[in-house]
Structures are given as C-alpha cells and as structure tokens.
Amino acid sequence: MKAKKKEYEDIPGTIVFDADQSRMGYGINMFCMSLLKAENREAFKADEEKYLDQYKLTPEQREAILKRQWIRMLELGGNIYFTSKLGATDGLSFQQVAAKMTGSTQQEYADMMLAGGRPVKGNRRKSEWEKK
Template sequence: MCTPDIPGTTLFDGRQAIKGYALNKMCFSFNEAANRAAFLQDEDAYCTRYGLTPPQREAVRSRQVLQMIEAGGNAYYLAKLAGIFGLDMQDIGAQQTGTTKAEFQAKLLAAR
C-alpha cells in the first residue's frame, strides 16, 4: 500500500502509534479529573510517570501541538491535553496551519 506524501503533514500510522504510545496513554488518562489535577500540580512528575521521551516532554512543556504530533501524538488524545491548557480544536487548527485563531476561524467560515 502506498502512503501519500503530504508536505508538512505527519501521517499517524502504525509506526507513529508505537512511537507515541506513552504520550497518548498519558493523554487518555486525562479522562479522570484527578489525573488532570495531578498533571497540573507537577507536569514533569506526571510525564515521568508515563515514560515520555525527551522530545515528547519538550513538546508538552512548550505546548506545541505540531511537535506532539511529530512525537507520535494522536490528535484525538492530544485534544484532552489541550483542554487542560484551555485550548480547543480551533486553537490546535491554528497552530497546525500557522495562523492565529481568528484567522483560522475566518478560514472555516469562508469554507461554509
């Protein structure tokens, strides 16, 4: 099977799933309020608990969604992490497209 090459896009495939397992598992844990609180209390300890790699930890620390995706993060799980920081899917879309949130929202409205 041929994988499409989409410039600037990290394809979430089996390799990325394995690479991002720890990050995605940590994000899944945020379904529970106690885990969200524990993360906010000590992010570094929480990342250590889940065995995040240095690139994953840096991506979380810097709040860079594209870096998290490159480190194997799945957008659906990353949305749980973004919610902790008060970000929504439009904030993530803006990061992914290199625009401001307002510009991204305008782009969505124009596409209707």
C-alpha cells in the first residue's frame, strides 16, 4: 500500500517530523537520547561503531551518524532536537549544528537569523512555483 502524499511534502528544504518520520527514525532517536547520560557519551566516544551496534539502524542511518551528515539524519527519521544531542556530544552548540545543516559558518547562520531568517521568496511550496 502506497503512503498518501502529504500536503507539506513540497516545501523546499523542509523535513517535517511526523509519525512516519518518527517510526523510520526510532533507532536514530533512541541512540541520540542515550547520549543524555555521561557514561553513554563516554562509551560512544570510545568506540562509535561498537556503540551503535546496540541500536536498530539501517546502514544509511549508521553511515549518516558516523559521518555526521546532519541533514541526512533528518531525512532518515532523526528528530532535530534529538540529533542535537549528538552535536553536543561532539562539543557543538545547536547553532553550530544548524549552521552545518545550511552549509554556512556559525557567524553567517547567526547573522541570517538575526536578520529575520531565510527569505520567504523561493522558500514556499514547490506547487506554487508551478502555477506561475
């Protein structure tokens, strides 16, 4: 059975964390939440691959975690707030992780946000582009 198309699927650069994403990313999110405990952070840092063995992850999810592919983790079901725990484990602030996701420096990201965030133009639904 094919999943019904969601009305928000055509928003450029946006991954909506919904029930389907939650189910898909359960392993990523449980791994990330485990990093709330100091002993788990230490174990992960000691041997990342071995630590990940205790979580049900697809090969793609595992690779995204190990390579710190922040957007890919979200595409594969990661929740941005949970994946930020991995960033914190690496010594990164939420702002630094967000900057990596946008392909900018932390200062460029901060400046953009202080100026009001991404411009609306070009960031609305793709279906609106097709009407023009």
